[in-house]
Amino acid sequence: MSLRILTTLLAGVLAATVVVTAQSAPRAGGAAPRIPGRDLSKLKDPSRLTETSPSVFRARFTTSIGAFVIEVHRDWAPLAADRFYNLVKNGFYDGSRFFRVLDGFMAQFGLNGDPEIQATWQTASLPDEPVTQHNLRGYVTFTRESGPNSRYTMVFINYKGNSYLDADGFAPFGQVVTGMDVVDKLYSGYGRANIPDQRRIVRDGNAYLQQEYPKLDFVRTATIERAPAKP
Numbered sequence: 702m703s704l705r706i707l708t709t710l711l712a713g714v715l716a717a718t719v720v721v722t723a724q725s726a727p728r729a730g731g732a733a734p735r736i737p738g739r740d741l742s743k744l745k746d747p748s749r750l751t752e753t754s755p756s757v758f759r760a761r762f763t764t765s766i767g768a769f770v771i772e773v774h775r776d777w778a779p780l781a782a783d784r785f786y787n788l789v790k791n792g793f794y795d796g797s798r799f800f801r802v803l804d805g806f807m808a809q810f811g812l813n814g815d816p817e818i819q820a821t822w823q824t825a826s827l828p829d830e831p832v833t834q835h836n837l838r839g840y841v842t843f844t845r846e847s848g849p850n851s852r853y854t855m856v857f858i859n860y861k862g863n864s865y866l867d868a869d870g871f872a873p874f875g876q877v878v879t880g881m882d883v884v885d886k887l888y889s890g891y892g893r894a895n896i897p898d899q900r901r902i903v904r905d906g907n908a909y910l911q912q913e914y915p916k917l918d919f920v921r922t923a924t925i926e927r928a929p930a931k932p
Contacts, residue, residue, distance in 0.1 A: 743791050744818045747825035754786030759878070759926040762794070765918045766887070769880025771841050772928055777834050780827050781843050781852065781874035786925065788854060793818070794923040798910050800897045802889040802918075807863065809844060810920065811855035812899065814907030819854075823903065827852040832872040836863040839881050840873040858884050887918045 743749045760771045775782040788794060793813055801809035813819040827843070828850050836842060836859050843852040858877060877884060891897075891914060901909045910917055 750787035767883035773875035778874040809857040839877040
């Protein structure tokens with residue numbers, strides 16, 4: 702076989718390998734797969750996501766390192782439960798990074814990776830509501846700022862009993878019922894001194910996090926499940 706023919710054959714094999722690799726490689730940045738039947742256009746209009754949640758429901762979060770399930774009780778915090786239900790059901794958290802994971806404190810997520818979507822929710826705040834449950838280990842709560850009525854899409858999962866947060870208006874609406882071991886393993890290596898800038902996440906989305914914080918774990922998909930019937 703001549704050198705020219707051999708070179709041509711090798712070039713063809715290399716080209717085919719590149720094509721197959723490009724087609725089979727995962728999407729950059731841990732992009733979430735699209736779930737059939739979801740109308741993602743709704744995510745750009747908070748006024749369309751106002752469905753009342755079931756009295757009790759479960760949300761399964763499949764992440765980059767495993768899955769966990771949050772059971773939500775609407776009577777704990779009705780406004781929070783309704784918001785969370787609508788966001789999960791319509792795919793808001795798919796692709797969301799766990800951008801603030803602090804050992805011994807909590808794991809926070811809930812900013813959409815698409816800046817255009819997140820921008821529409823920055824003013825879609827929820828009124829405050831009474832704190833009826835304590836911030837115990839595994840309990841899930843919307844974040845809030847120091848001012849009133851400042852909850853919108855971000856939530857956190859308590860790693861330990863943080864009941865001192867109760868007095869500041871952090872109202873739990875659900876609890877991790879399976880997979881807390883997965884939550885415990887979410888990447889926390891960036892530490893307290895190198896937490897991503899939330900303003901940059903809002904402005905630049907996952908592109909910013911993928912470039913500067915590539916080790917962050919993330920939500921692949923979040924879906925609504927029925928809570929099991931009580932015996």
